[in-house]
Amino acid sequence: MKLIAIDLDGTLLGRQDQISRKNATAIKRAQALGVEVAIATGRTYREAVDFCRQAGITAHVISSNGALVHSQAGRKLLAVTIDKQTTAHIVSWLEENRYYYEVSAEGAIWSPEYGRQWLEQEIQQFEQSNPLQDLSQLRSEAGKIYRSIKLVDRYQQILEKNDSYYKVYVFAANAMRVKAGYAKFGDSEDLTVVSSMDHNFELMNRAASKGNGLKTLAETLGISVDRAVAIGDSYNDVSMFEAAGFSVAMGNARADIKKNCNMVTDTNENHGVANAVEHLMQLYYG
Ligand code: CA
16 A cells, blocks of 8 residues: 545545544555555545644545646646636536536636526425425535635626636536436546435546546656555446556445445544554554
C-alpha cells in the first residue's frame, strides 16, 4: 500500500459533513509511514481543500469526479474539461426539462437563480406523490445543494463566464428523471454520466473519472496503481475501485458496491476510513 484514495461524502465525512478526529489521525499516521493520501470526490477542489484544512490534514485532491487532479502542494496535474458548445447543449436540455443544475468551472460553481424555485417545486411534488416513502435521503441530498454557489439571472450568462467547464451536477427527486438524464447523455461520445447519490446525476468529459484521476496521480508520484487502495461508497467510486489494486467499500454502501470490493469496512458514522486504514497499515507495515 503506497497510495490511498478516499471519497468524501458518505465515506470520509460523517453525518455533520466533517472529517472526524479519528479519521484525520489515521490519515496522518499513514502519511508518517510514507503512504500518499488523496481525496477523491465529486465536489470541487476548493471544497475538498476546505474539509482537509478544517481537519488539520493535507492531501492530494482528485476533484469534480476526476476532471481535476491537484498535488498535495496545490499543483494542477490534470484538467479534463467539457467545451463550451457541449456545455451549452447540456444546459439547454436541462432548461427545457426544468432540472435544478450547477455548472462547475474554474474558481466557481454557477447556477441560474430560478433553478432554486424549480428545485423546491420538484421536491414538493415528489413528497406529495410519495407520502409513504422515507425521504431522509432526498432531504439530505437537497440539503447539500445550497453551498457557495454563484447565481445568474439567465442561464446564458453561465456560458459567458468561461471557455470550458469541469462538471454539470443535476438534481432529480424522481428516479425517472435520473433515468431520463442517462438516456439523453449516457451514450454520448464526449460525455460520461455518473451518480454519487440516488437523486442526482453528474456529467463530465468522457475522459474524466476518479479512476483516471487516480492513475494520473499514481503515475506522477511514481507509484504503480496496483499498490493503491481506493475507499468509497457509491457508483462514482467504481472506476477507482477498478483502477486500484485493492478496494474498500464503506459499511453504508449499497450491497452491489460492497459485493465487488475486496473489503467492507464500518460506516462513515463509525469512522470506517480510519478502521480500514489502521487495518491495512497493520497488514503492510506491522
Ligand atoms: Ca460518496
